[in-house]
Amino acid sequence: MSSPVKVLDFANPSIRTLHLTWFAFFITFVVWFSHAPLMAHIKEAFDLTTPQVKALLMLNVALTIPARIVVGMLVDKYGPRVVFSSLLILSSFFCWGFAFADSYEMLALFRFLGGFVGAGFVIGIRMVSEWFPAKQVGMAQGIYGGWGNFGSAAAAMTLPTVALMVGGEDGWRYAIAMAGLMSFGYGIIYYWRARNTPKGSTYFKPKKTGGLEVSSYRDLYFYIGMTVPLYLALAILSWRLSPTNLGLLSASATYSMYAILIGLFIFQTSQIWKVNKEHLRDGVPEIEKYKFKQVAALNWAYFVTFGSELAVVSMLPLFFMETFELGAVKAGLLASGFAFMNLVARPSGGYFSDRFGRKRSLSFLIAGLAVGYLVMARVDATWMIPLAVLATMCCSFFVQAGEGAVFAMVPLIKRRMTGQIAGMAGAFGNVGAVTYLTVLSFVDASTFFTIIAASAAVCFVIVQFIDEPAGQMQEVLPDGTVQLIDVA
Incomplete structure (x- = not known):
């Protein structure tokens, strides 16, 4: 317990x-x-x-x-x-x-x-x-x-x-x-x-910098593939700033941004290979291995949770204004309930993860936010405003508790690379925000919430591939001594 x-x-x-x-x-x-x-x-x-x-x-x-x-x-x-x-x-x-x-x-x-x-x-x-x-x-x-x-x-x-x-x-x-x-x-x-x-504790550091160390060639290709959405999100931002949209960038500047992003992807791929080539060729000791699927699943979970939070916080005041014909101040106050839930929801998600298991808690919370967004998709002018606010805050609880459950697991994968794993998951949260806000620019609010719910259902399936952290994580001290770190 x-x-x-x-x-x-x-x-x-x-x-x-x-x-x-x-x-x-x-x-x-x-x-x-x-x-x-x-x-x-x-x-x-x-x-x-x-x-x-x-x-x-x-x-x-x-x-x-x-x-x-x-x-x-x-x-x-x-x-x-x-x-x-x-x-x-x-x-x-x-x-x-x-x-x-x-x-x-x-x-x-x-x-x-x-x-x-x-x-x-x-x-x-x-x-x-x-x-x-x-x-x-x-x-x-x-x-x-x-x-x-x-x-x-x-x-x-x-x-x-x-x-x-x-x-x-x-x-x-x-x-x-x-x-x-x-x-x-x-x-x-x-x-x-x-x-x-x-x-008296040791701060474990990666053997090399430039990318995550992985445990197999299969994980190496998986890792490189998981970097692609980061560049696609930046390409979408460039497109949104191009002359065909907001017009902040000129056509030549937009194409230059695309070229830079391709160059950065090639460079990052080379760095990932540089970090991993020697120990993959020599064979990764069993003590050093971890499964990259753990990282990938948490990335997508944060894409859905934090990504949808950022997107919904951005559009919710306007949604309340238009749906219930409210003034800007009142709509903003009603919508603020979504963000306020962070104070209790995220710690609660972390506590559930500690108390009831990492995978089980994350699965339950992802399922809950899918249902929450489906309910929000049905909110219209016929609803009583207090009921709409209650639906919003209930959905928000599952979203932010889900974020807490994601990062309850991140430090339990590989201690010396926790910063990089957290960085990748965090970046996927921003990718989610860019993706959902781009979707919102093409559809109405009801469809927007439904699409988030559908993506959460897909994420629920992905989360089932996570292995529950168990036993101990192993790290090697500079003198070769093995230190065991409990993860359960």
């Missing part, structure tokens, strides 16, 4: 590390979404068109997809303390650049660069996995993810007030700049207070 995480036990260094780390993640989300609640002021200040606003929103998530892969590699090599501190400090400069931009081109550039802060989530996954045993890691990861994710809601609730208090036409600039200042200051605090592992 799993032990609950006692979040108020501040005498416990693991709990202190958890609080220190979820708040770092919280700040990254404040910075990442600092522009969203102030977009009306930004639109007025620069006299932006609706396509230009949409372009900014898309640029905000574009860099996050490759950034999560890169940051996953960095955290496995250098440790979460240095990488999280560096990310917070670097992101503050991107935040300030956006806050004090004097042209649309500058806004677009710094919104694109600011998407890098969205990779912060990956870092804490490795940090929390180092400080909590398998019987508690699910709930600890859920607290980290759920409470940190609340940063976007906190930005929406506080930054407009700050802008109003400062006053004047530049109030929005100082509100966003304040988020950057918070990020810079906490980056220093995190470096000062955080430690990569408990005293």
Whole structure:
């Protein structure tokens, strides 16, 4: 039986590390979404068109997809303390650049660069996995993810007030700049207070960087194939910014982006081969093996859970406005229930995973969110508003609890590559958001929810191929000594 995480036990260094780390993640989300609640002021200040606003929103998530892969590699090599501190400090400069931009081109550039802060989530996954045993890691990861994710809601609730208090036409600039200042200051605090592992523990690092180490040629081809959706998502973003859509990129720039993406895919494939060629040729010792299907299944599970969350949060206020003929403020408040569920849903998903089993919990939650989206597909003007909000929040619980269940399993695959595995799963979440939002641009809301439900049904089948983590994970110390890490 799993032990609950006692979040108020501040005498416990693991709990202190958890609080220190979820708040770092919280700040990254404040910075990442600092522009969203102030977009009306930004639109007025620069006299932006609706396509230009949409372009900014898309640029905000574009860099996050490759950034999560890169940051996953960095955290496995250098440790979460240095990488999280560096990310917070670097992101503050991107935040300030956006806050004090004097042209649309500058806004677009710094919104694109600011998407890098969205990779912060990956870092804490490795940090929390180092400080909590398998019987508690699910709930600890859920607290980290759920409470940190609340940063976007906190930005929406506080930054407009700050802008109003400062006053004047530049109030929005100082509100966003304040988020950057918070990020810079906490980056220093995190470096000062955080430690990569408990005293006496070893921080295992990959033998090589550039890609995941896999255990067979079959897994190598599987891994390369699983990188394709990441590039397709970036190609879709490029297409959305092309002259045939939002018009931010010229035709030549769009084709250049496609060429760059093909080049990056070829380069990444070569790096994956470089990392794996020697030990695959020599034969991977049994002690080093793991199944890549575990990683792939969790990627698709996060595609459905976090991907649908990002997409639905983006469209839900407008859905309530149009369905029930509500004002923008009231519709926004009703729709906010979807994001608020993060505070309890994601930790609950982690706890279910610790308590009732990883595969069983994830299967149940994926099935639940499929049913939830089918119910939401039936919401129309004939529904009572409280009932529609209840359906939304119930669906949201399964979505975000599912996210918690995914990352309850991520640290139990291969400890020394947890950052990279988390980075790939996190990137697939963003791929899901791009995919679902692209679908939404072609269909109505009811069809949109139905398509998400159908994709969740497919994901339910995929999850059945997961092997329940059992026994112990084996890592080799630099002196050749084998260390066993419980995963059950």
